[in-house]
Amino acid sequence: MMTGGPMQLNVRINGVAHSLEISPGAVLGDVLRRLGYTGTKMGCREGHCGSCMVLVNGKPFNSCLLLAAKVEGAEVTTIEGLGDVRNPHPVQEAFVEAGAVQCGFCTPGMVLVTKALLEETNHPSEERVREALSGNLCRCPGYVKIFEAVKLAELKLAKRSTNGKAQPGRPSKKSR
Amino acid sequence: MPVTVTDYLRPSSLKEALALLAEDPAKTIAVGGGISVVLSGAPRRVRAVDLQHTGINEIKKTKDELCLGAMASLDDLVKSPLCGKFAGGVLCEGLRTAATEPIRRLITVGGNIVQCYYWATLPPLLIALDGRVHLRSVEHRRTVKASEFFARPPMRQLDRGELITEVSFPLLPKRVAAFEKLAKTSNDYALIHVVVSYVPKRGKVSDARVVVAACTNLPVRCAEVESYLEGQTINFAVAKEAGQLATHHVKLRGDFRASSEYRRRVLPVLVQRALLKAAKKQDDFITNR
Ligand SMILES: Cc1cc2nc3c(=O)[nH]c(=O)nc-3n(C[C@H](O)[C@H](O)[C@H](O)COP(=O)(O)OP(=O)(O)OC[C@H]3O[C@@H](n4cnc5c(N)ncnc54)[C@H](O)[C@@H]3O)c2cc1C
Numbered sequence: 371m372m373t374g375g376p377m378q379l380n381v382r383i384n385g386v387a388h389s390l391e392i393s394p395g396a397v398l399g400d401v402l403r404r405l406g407y408t409g410t411k412m413g414c415r416e417g418h419c420g421s422c423m424v425l426v427n428g429k430p431f432n433s434c435l436l437l438a439a440k441v442e443g444a445e446v447t448t449i450e451g452l453g454d455v456r457n458p459h460p461v462q463e464a465f466v467e468a469g470a471v472q473c474g475f476c477t478p479g480m481v482l483v484t485k486a487l488l489e490e491t492n493h494p495s496e497e498r499v500r501e502a503l504s505g506n507l508c509r510c511p512g513y514v515k516i517f518e519a520v521k522l523a524e525l526k527l528a529k530r531s532t533n534g535k536a537q538p539g540r541p542s543k544k545s546r
Numbered sequence: 547m548p549v550t551v552t553d554y555l556r557p558s559s560l561k562e563a564l565a566l567l568a569e570d571p572a573k574t575i576a577v578g579g580g581i582s583v584v585l586s587g588a589p590r591r592v593r594a595v596d597l598q599h600t601g602i603n604e605i606k607k608t609k610d611e612l613c614l615g616a617m618a619s620l621d622d623l624v625k626s627p628l629c630g631k632f633a634g635g636v637l638c639e640g641l642r643t644a645a646t647e648p649i650r651r652l653i654t655v656g657g658n659i660v661q662c663y664y665w666a667t668l669p670p671l672l673i674a675l676d677g678r679v680h681l682r683s684v685e686h687r688r689t690v691k692a693s694e695f696f697a698r699p700p701m702r703q704l705d706r707g708e709l710i711t712e713v714s715f716p717l718l719p720k721r722v723a724a725f726e727k728l729a730k731t732s733n734d735y736a737l738i739h740v741v742v743s744y745v746p747k748r749g750k751v752s753d754a755r756v757v758v759a760a761c762t763n764l765p766v767r768c769a770e771v772e773s774y775l776e777g778q779t780i781n782f783a784v785a786k787e788a789g790q791l792a793t794h795h796v797k798l799r800g801d802f803r804a805s806s807e808y809r810r811r812v813l814p815v816l817v818q819r820a821l822l823k824a825a826k827k828q829d830d831f832i833t834n835r
């Protein structure tokens with residue numbers, strides 16, 4: 371009893387509800403890029419590089435491995451959902467100020483994983499930072515500046531919360 | 547993409563999932579994390595049945611077993627306090643070395659053991675800790691010992707329309723266990739896995755399990771090493787001899803990641819390390835009592 375053809379996917383992307391027609395075997399990364407969220411980079415397509423990382427209900431997932439059909443009802447955050455040049459997110463500012471960006475291909479994934487990590491714990495140990503970022507490869511500036519950017523992001527977010535500004539949006543509790 | 551998914555079905559109960567699989571078992575596949583569906587090289591047209599909402603993701607402890615639902619992810623296990631306390635934490639210690647954290651969020655217990663790539667992390671742990679695999683189809687339920695389940699490729703163990711619903715481990719408070727992985731980076735595919743476990747009896751080894759994987763096509767128990775260890779007190783010389791014995795009795799694979807010669811040189815060291823680590827845990831256990 372095979373029907374074939376596209377299927378319906380209801381998902382929130384960066385806070386906006388979408389009702390999409392997708393191919394049943396499509397991966398989330400391709401669906402996002404076709405919608406114009408090209409900050410999600412498709413590198414290896416095998417789970418090795420992390421450039422395709424997005425947040426699903428606040429947690430990092432490799433969007434090249436994740437069947438789009440699996441995010442029905444979920445909240446997906448891409449790099450476009452964090453901030454832009456005029457209004458960057460503190461984690462984005464930290465990456466620029468620490469010089470952790472060269473070609474920028476890995477940066478969306480790195481920034482999103484850092485955001486998720488600093489929402490999980492506001493003062494992660496170095497071991498925890500390494501574990502959380504171990505699925506994200508960078509071929510340009512090396513990892514020292516990236517780890518410095520995570521530290522700087524931690525300070526920026528701490529300052530922001532003591533200044534009474536709102537914390538970046540918490541992921542919804544809804545499970546995938 | 548080589549696998550063409552024609553329909554994507556999301557049953558809301560196990561019963562519904564089993565019925566969907568039974569309708570057309572040859573053309574229907576179960577989806578756990580779905581990684582192999584995405585990466586598979588096999589050109590097929592399939593109907594996908596996602597098990598995400600079938601309620602088989604629970605991690606629970608009964609009077610005498612630790613039970614892991616087939617849809618629990620490896621990340622769920624690594625972060626589970628119940629798994630953390632089981633067998634001195636060896637399950638979490640081992641699974642933490644599998645892939646990266648975001649990928650562990652996708653890999654499911656069922657998918658990991660059915661696919662059973664030679665580098666898979668859960669299968670050798672299941673064998674070394676006397677695990678059992680629980681299967682179900684529309685018509686029947688059955689339970690298979692892990693050592694039997696992995697004796698041939700698990701995909702061939704499943705009857706048509708059959709699903710894994712759970713794996714379980716007996717609670718053996720006295721068993722000590724240790725895990726070793728050799729890989730080029732901490733989260734790369736394993737070149738060798740070694741898991742050892744035994745019950746210490748007056749300082750001596752009893753009921754040993756020595757499981758070797760990733761350097762073999764399927765995880766294997768080394769019967770010769772296990773009988774050599776029976777009644778021994780683990781020290782450097784015994785652990786070294788056990789390592790040497792393992793290389794003589796296991797057929798090692800060679801592939802583009804590592805040659806069989808390389809694996810032959812390294813395997814004894816890993817067996818030795820795992821045994822000494824387990825013996826250290828045994829000492830800590832005695833001192834802390
Ligand atoms: C970069 C990378 C690194 C990795 N490193 C490791 C590693 O170090 N260690 C490790 O163990 N794994 C690792 N993996 C994962 C491993 O390679 C498999 O892809 C994974 O175990 C598949 O799990 P899944 O839940 O996605 O299974 P799926 O892809 O959903 O399913 C796999 C197979 O099992 C069947 N199946 C799924 N669930 C059930 C069920 N409940 N009952 C019956 N059949 C079922 C499916 O039909 C399919 O045939 C890695 C993967 C990647 C991409």
Ligand code: FES
Nearest residue numbers: 413414415420434
């Ligand atoms: S593109 Fe997804 S991990 Fe490389």
Ligand code: FES
Nearest residue numbers: 472474508509510
């Ligand atoms: S900045 Fe170029 S890959 Fe990281």
